[in-house]
Amino acid sequence: MGAADSLTDAKSAEATVGERSASAPNALNALAAYLKDDMEACNREIVARMQSPVPLIPQLGAHLVAAGGKRLRPLLTLAAAHLCGYAAGPDRQRHIGLAACVEFIHTATLLHDDVVDESTLRRGLASANAVFGNKASVLVGDFLFARAFQLMTADGSLRVMEILSSASATIAEGEVLQMATQNDLSTPIEKYLEVIHGKTAALFAAACRVGAVVAARPDAEEQALEDFGTNLGMAFQLVDDALDYAADQQVLGKTVGDDMREGKITLPVLAAYQAADEEGRAFWQRVIEEGEQTDADLPHALDLIAKTDSINITLARAKRYAEDAVAALSVFPDTPVRKLLIDTAFYTVNRVH
Amino acid sequence: MGAADSLTDAKSAEATVGERSASAPNALNALAAYLKDDMEACNREIVARMQSPVPLIPQLGAHLVAAGGKRLRPLLTLAAAHLCGYAAGPDRQRHIGLAACVEFIHTATLLHDDVVDESTLRRGLASANAVFGNKASVLVGDFLFARAFQLMTADGSLRVMEILSSASATIAEGEVLQMATQNDLSTPIEKYLEVIHGKTAALFAAACRVGAVVAARPDAEEQALEDFGTNLGMAFQLVDDALDYAADQQVLGKTVGDDMREGKITLPVLAAYQAADEEGRAFWQRVIEEGEQTDADLPHALDLIAKTDSINITLARAKRYAEDAVAALSVFPDTPVRKLLIDTAFYTVNRVH
Known part of the structure; x- marks a missing residue:
């Protein structure tokens, strides 16, 4: 299937959030099922490498494993390796260890994010910092990050280490930039895009690129997978930011309006603010810039966002990134795993959580 | 100078803290002066690699650089390289970049420690978290850690990466273990030693070992430098823990009694608790285990510590580690840099801050 064909599949991305649930089959589950053996390995x-003589580390690790999560990033590493013809075999296990590295880096950033954001929920369950405290979350995050680099060292590829250490630095830069834009409604949309590129798309890109590296594929394929991952990550984060103002809390597994309460600058807010009348601007300034919020503010915010069509503006942008992600895969032969990655890209913009 | 000769120099380590200032020439300054060119490079x-398009990162970096600090760990990497005959030259700059990596890892852990410990002072100045907030400290710590691995990747030695990624994991384990022993007076001394090995000695050891790796020296020399660093680190931390109950705040650059206020389990407290009478034990249980403290408790704690000779017990143990550190250097030829490292080991147990 070429990129052009698959674009027609993406029409559902134009549906409103309320309609999206039914129309989107869970392509992520299909990809996970296709890579079941590798994913189990x-x-x-992940469980084996979280072990430590210090009991609190595997205890906190078990909490994170039990909390589940989509394991989207390691899945991308496994899928990218398969796409590049690197199928698992007795002497072909590198993609599995590196997928675990990617998940460790991601988990470390989640642990630190929840501390930084003072979150109490993660995927519908109590977040690690709420259960084990901020200190444990900071330190176990550091441990997982260090462990990821130990695993990379054991793998032995300087190229992989270059990709994942650069991505790690970019993630931290994205998070710091996000902090700097907090409460600032004058943030240009370009800067918001830079934030989500750093905090989300960089690791998606690295996770995918690593798959091409283990398969020893040419630069063009590495670059294609990097482009796929970058665009997929941008789409994913845009939808995440839309869902924070749109989704049902039970489905989302996090509190709707979290971003607003934190004064986080995301596209739904920027679009609503920029299109607002004087009264609307005053409202956003009070809740986002001054952080003065009451219980009545979230419904009013959702109303202003609906009136300015800001969720659909955000989702439309996500859809364009998903289309670019799909287009990047055109250099690869038409295989089942490529089809599943294409479906995943469109699923990303149709998902409800 | 052999290890046996130098042991006589260490007699001053038996002096009480009050006397130690005058008797200890600053060997660390002498070592830094000897390695001046490398240290400046x-x-x-360090300044160049803290740059980032995100302004807050170099801003916080400048605060850390301005705060100074001994730069002891990178100095050890440079000294170890010199000890192994790896002198700087146009194509011999690896020890400089790796010394910067070591300092980045150390700085990242300091930033996270200050968040975890809720410290407001570091080296006598406002700590980064007090100035820039906890969020920035967590995230810039992550950035520095990632940047360290980027620099190692550029250096290209898997061996170095193995040493420094393992040390990083061990540091995090030590910090988590320290958290788990907090407020617990039943902590065995062995567990306390495990904590300080993790949180301090592991990076001293790695910093030294890396010097042998860049010089491509045989395993025995790598091991000797690892032993030197481990023992030096143990001595250093023991003295640090003694100073927290002994030093003049202005000289120390941190608040005396910080460890007590945090309920931190260190050797001065364990020794005083184990030697205390019933009333003394009840005191320690209230202030350390229950965390119920008043302004009058610090003078009383210092009094109990003095009565049980707990500072000298701690310093005597530090001195034995310093002697073991010196003994480990016996495999190296008698050079000026070896003499300076020996002096540094004894200075560590004689320092007043």
Whole structure:
């Protein structure tokens, strides 16, 4: 399937959030099912490598594993390796260990994010910092990050280390930039895009690129997978930011309006603010810039966002990134895993959580 | 100078803290002066590699650089390289970049420690978290850690990466273990030693070992430098823990009694608790285990520590580690840099801050 064909599949991305649930089959589950053996091996690796003589580390690790999560990033590493013809075999296990590294880096950033954001929920369950405290979350995050680099060292590829250490630095830069834009409604949309590129798309890109590296594929394919991952990550984060003002809390597994309460600058807010009348601007300034919020503010915010069509503006942008992600895969032969990655890209913009 | 000769120099370590200031020439300054050119190159590297398009990162970096600090760990990497005959030259700059990596890892852990400990002072100045907030400290710590691995990747030695990623994991384990022993007076001394090995000695050891790796020296020399660093780190931390109950705040650059206020389990407290009478034990249980403290408790704690000779017990143990550190250097030829490292080991147990 070429990129052009698949674009027609993406029409559902134009549906409103309320309609999206039914129309989107869970392509992520299909991809996970296709890579079931590798994913199970990766999960075993994750549990095994979280071990430590210090009991609190595997205890907190078990909490994170139990909390589940989509394991989207390691899945991308496994899928990218398969796309590049690197199928698992007795002497072809590198993608599994590196997928675990990617998940460790991601988990470390989640642990630190929840501390930084003072979150109490993660995927519908109590967040690690709420259960184990901020100190444990900071330190176990550091441990997982260090462990990821130990695993990379054991793998032995300087190229992989270059990709994942650069991505790690970019994530931190994105998070710091996000902090700097907090409460600032004058943030240009370009800067918001830079934030989500750093905090989300960089690791998606690295996770995918690593798959091409283990398969020893040419630069063009590495670059294609990097482009796929970058665009997929941008789409994913845009939808995440839309869902924070749109989704049902039970489905989302996090509190709707979290971003607003934190004064986080995301596209739904920027679009609503920029299109607002004087009264609307005053409202956003009070709740986002001054952080003065009451219980009545969230419904009013959702109303202003609906009136300015800001969710659909955000989702339309996500859809364009998903289309670019799909287009990047055109250099690869038409295989089942490529089809599943294309479906995943469109699923990303149709998902409800 | 052999290890046996130098042991006589260490007699001053038996002096009480009050007497120690005058008797200890600052060997660390002498070592820094000997390695001045390399150290300046390393400082330039540190400033250059803290740059980022996100302004808050170099801003916080400048605060850390301005706060100074001994730069003991990178100095050890440079000294170890010199000890192994790896002198700087146009194509011999690896020790400088790796010394900067070591300092980045150390700085990242300091930033996270200050968040975890809720410290407001670091080296006598406002700590980064007090000035820039906890969020920035967590995230810039992550950035520095990632940047360290980027620099190692550029250096290209898997061996170095193995040493420094393992040390980083061990540091995090030590910090988590320290958290788990907090407020617990039943902590065995062995567990306390495990904590300080993790949080301090592991990076001293790695910093030294890396010097042998860049010089491509045989395993025995790598091991000797690892032993030197481990023992030096243990001595250093023991003295640090003694100073927290002994030093003049202005000289120390941190608040005396910080460890007590945090309920931190260190050797001065364990020794005083184990030697205390019933009333003394009840006191320690209230202030350390229950965390119920008044302004009058610090003088009383210092009094109990003095009565049980707990500072000298701690310093005597530090001195034995310093002697073991010196003994480990016996495999190296008698050079000026070896003499300076020996002096540094004894200075560590004689220092007043």
